[in-house]
Amino acid sequence: MNKSSEFKLIMISAMYENGGNTTHRFLDGHSQLFVYPFESQPGTSLVNDYLSSVFPVKYRWPEFSLSGSLDEDYELIIDEELKRHIKTPFASKFKDADMKLDDKDRKKIFLKLLKNKLRTRANIVQAFFQATFVAWKNYNISGKEIAYVGYSPIIGVDAEKIISDFPNGHVIHVVRNPYSAFADTKKRPVPYGVSRYVQTWSTVQLLALQFADLYPKNFHIVRFEDLVEDPKKLFKSLTKKLGISYEKTLEYPSWNGRKLDDIVPWGTIRIPTPESNMKTMKELSKAELTEIKTRTRTINKIIGYDHL
Secondary structure, eight states: OOOGGGOOEEEEEEOTTSSHHHHHHHHTTOTTEEEOSSOOOOOOTTOOSTTTTTSOGGGSOOOOOTTOOHHHHHHHOOOHHHHHHHHOGGGOTTTTOOOOOOHHHHHHHHHHHTTTSOOOHHHHHHHHHHHHHHHOTTOOOOSOOOEEEEEOTTGGGGHHHHHHHOTTOEEEEEEOOHHHHHHHHTTSSSOOOHHHHHHHHHHHHHHHHHHHHHOTTTEEEEEHHHHHHOHHHHHHHHHHHHTOOOOGGGGSOEETTEEOSSOTTTOSOOSOOHHHHHHHHTTSOHHHHHHHHHHHHHHHHHHTOTTO
């Protein structure tokens, strides 16, 4: 396992239905990466700031109590998708994902990794990721891994905290045109209305643009459209920034090294292709298209969606 000073964390961020899950799965089979199996959701119930009313705390960068204990710290990390899958597999949407991991074992490893270490947020997060892959008995390990990859929607809004904790780390922020993104969001059981969705979409992209300017070596904006158009071209460039090699596995989505025919249930974008992306956009009404265009005009000009 990596020493604390060398620990390299890559967090993927994306507004809802913007392709974060897709990017996560494209990175999955890389031999140099420990890739978290589902959404990492490292947030805790102690997250409480001006963004707490906008974004679910499970997607945020965690906060821990000064008076807490390591045992409490572990339990505070929400990590909902993985915990549900291993504790109540019958209730998990990932029923077909074969994962041999006992959460009690993971917690023991977590506590062991932190023995005699300072109880800092960086050390807690590092131990949480490391313990997951030690406890995961049937993980497809290569022995070449040098970095850990997590994904949590919108976590890029906390980029300054992430980079402060892990100066050697990276945030990959994925953005998708707001028309296709909202069309997929409408398919959720309880979707946002168009005005709320695009206002939140714009907020996330504005913060991403600011952080990309402030931390160009750590914060990288990736367009979903570029990923599905030519994953080879995109990852040839991105891997250089991340300090890892380019591998053919980056050209298709996978889970624990097994190629996926479609990305559901990891995400709602079933088939990641340019044609599917445009077809999805055309599902919207004329009124919805007009409202989205009006509310996202400024951000679209910067990111390159003003031609749509």
